[in-house]
Amino acid sequence: MEESLSIRAVCDPMPAPGDFLVASGARYWKIDDKLDLQGAAHFQLDIKSLARNEDKLGQAMAFGEGYLVAPEALLPLPPAENNTLLRIEFELGPELSAISALPSSPDGSYALQRRDLGEIGPFLLGRHISVEPLPGDSSLRLAMPNSGIRLERKVLFEWVSATAKSNRRFWRRSPVEKGLVILVPAPGSPAIPFGRALSVGGVSVAVLVGEKADARALYDDWVLTHELIHLGSPIMRDTGAWLNEGIATFYEPVIRARAGWKTEDDVWREWISQMPRGLRAMSDIGLSNAGRGGIYWGGAIFVLMAEIEALSASGGRMGFSDCLRLALDKGGNTTARWTSEDLISLCDAALGSPALSRLFALHVQSGSPLDLAALWRRLGVSLGSDGKIAYAQESELAWVRPLIIWGGQDRPEPISSAGFFQPD
Numbered sequence: 482m483e484e485s486l487s488i489r490a491v492c493d494p495m496p497a498p499g500d501f502l503v504a505s506g507a508r509y510w511k512i513d514d515k516l517d518l519q520g521a522a523h524f525q526l527d528i529k530s531l532a533r534n535e536d537k538l539g540q541a542m543a544f545g546e547g548y549l550v551a552p553e554a555l556l557p558l559p560p561a562e563n564n565t566l567l568r569i570e571f572e573l574g575p576e577l578s579a580i581s582a583l584p585s586s587p588d589g590s591y592a593l594q595r596r597d598l599g600e601i602g603p604f605l606l607g608r609h610i611s612v613e614p615l616p617g618d619s620s621l622r623l624a625m626p627n628s629g630i631r632l633e634r635k636v637l638f639e640w641v642s643a644t645a646k647s648n649r650r651f652w653r654r655s656p657v658e659k660g661l662v663i664l665v666p667a668p669g670s671p672a673i674p675f676g677r678a679l680s681v682g683g684v685s686v687a688v689l690v691g692e693k694a695d696a697r698a699l700y701d702d703w704v705l706t707h708e709l710i711h712l713g714s715p716i717m718r719d720t721g722a723w724l725n726e727g728i729a730t731f732y733e734p735v736i737r738a739r740a741g742w743k744t745e746d747d748v749w750r751e752w753i754s755q756m757p758r759g760l761r762a763m764s765d766i767g768l769s770n771a772g773r774g775g776i777y778w779g780g781a782i783f784v785l786m787a788e789i790e791a792l793s794a795s796g797g798r799m800g801f802s803d804c805l806r807l808a809l810d811k812g813g814n815t816t817a818r819w820t821s822e823d824l825i826s827l828c829d830a831a832l833g834s835p836a837l838s839r840l841f842a843l844h845v846q847s848g849s850p851l852d853l854a855a856l857w858r859r860l861g862v863s864l865g866s867d868g869k870i871a872y873a874q875e876s877e878l879a880w881v882r883p884l885i886i887w888g889g890q891d892r893p894e895p896i897s898s899a900g901f902f903q904p905d
């Protein structure tokens with residue numbers, strides 16, 4: 482793959498070519514000192530060095546015959562140029578393609594806003610990249626390079642299809658109209674190291690798949706499920722990322738248990754052992770002040786409590802996941818921007834009870850004491866020192882357990898996949 486990438490950019494307003502460079506970027510770019518006859522600036526991006534030195538999803542990564550590059554990393558524009566409208570075009574050699582969720586104009590250029598750069602999904606650039614509709618889901622396309630991951634393409638397609646199906650079953654529909662799933666080989670890795678969903682200018686979910694991953698690793702992993710859950714909720718950032726991350730963190734093992742890829746015991750074991758990581762956010766500082774660990778597991782505790790509160794207030798008629806589906810029906814998918822309060826008040830209105838606003842008031846701006854051990858006792862679940870889960874049927878909240886784990890009284894049909902997990 483080429484060591485440098487030629488980019489043509491037109492901006493409105495157009496900075497002088499000398500103003501394009503930002504200090505941190507200077508080492509990677511060569512910028513023509515004159516605009517061309519159409520008023521466009523031309524850059525050479527040393528993509529090989531950028532990918533080697535940064536090597537992360539938010540910047541650039543290299544694989545066998547190409548690169549995954551974040552739009553933010555493409556243009557050496559100072560962040561101050563926030564209202565700039567950009568039109569960029571790659572000058573790609575023969576056999577090279579650029580794939581992105583961002584729609585391109587008939588002339589092959591991409592139009593975007595400077596201020597959105599950080600929220601636009603990445604470009605997959607390189608040779609031998611395929612993009613195909615996902616079998617069984619007309620709302621998603623799957624893009625991946627034809628080499629670099631040891632697993633057969635058929636197995637990868639089945640995995641993404643089965644995971645998308647498990648996600649549709651939770652949302653009871655495709656959460657977005659059009660999305661692009663991008664699989665990128667992670668050299669040397671046997672696992673799924675990272676994923677990211679982005680929704681401005683087109684919905685994309687990029688997932689790194691270990692070069693050495695086997696089929697078991699795909700279904701044992703949480704990353705793709707987590708990212709696909711994000712597609713079904715509006716982005717809510719007014720009080721931080723905890724509500725979006727809490728939703729994805731909480732329902733990820735639930736959705737995989739419903740698909741038959743893990744057991745109910747696994748789900749409770751994960752919650753009982755991991756939720757203490759979110760306790761400080763819920764009890765002391767408040768979810769809106771939580772750091773990285775706190776937004777995921779503090780958010781997940783909030784969602785568990787929201788499920789319990791909603792089911793209790795409605796006599797089992799409606800859980801928090803029902804209210805998330807209601808929000809989705811009202812257009813609240815990942816392309817929408819809501820406040821966390823928008824969602825909470827929608828739930829309370831549907832419940833006819835201020836149950837969730839009450840929970841919000843206790844744990845978001847600041848914390849309130851929370852006794853997780855007492856919560857597990859009320860739910861009738863315990864984790865023994867031998868790692869085994871035990872259930873108490875007579876406990877106060879035993880009745881909400883199947884509603885939370887299975888979405889009803891009965892365990893749903895498992896989703897068979899890749900000849901690996903067959904329904905039993």
Ligand SMILES: [Zn+2]
Nearest residue numbers: 707711726729
């Ligand atoms: Zn997430």
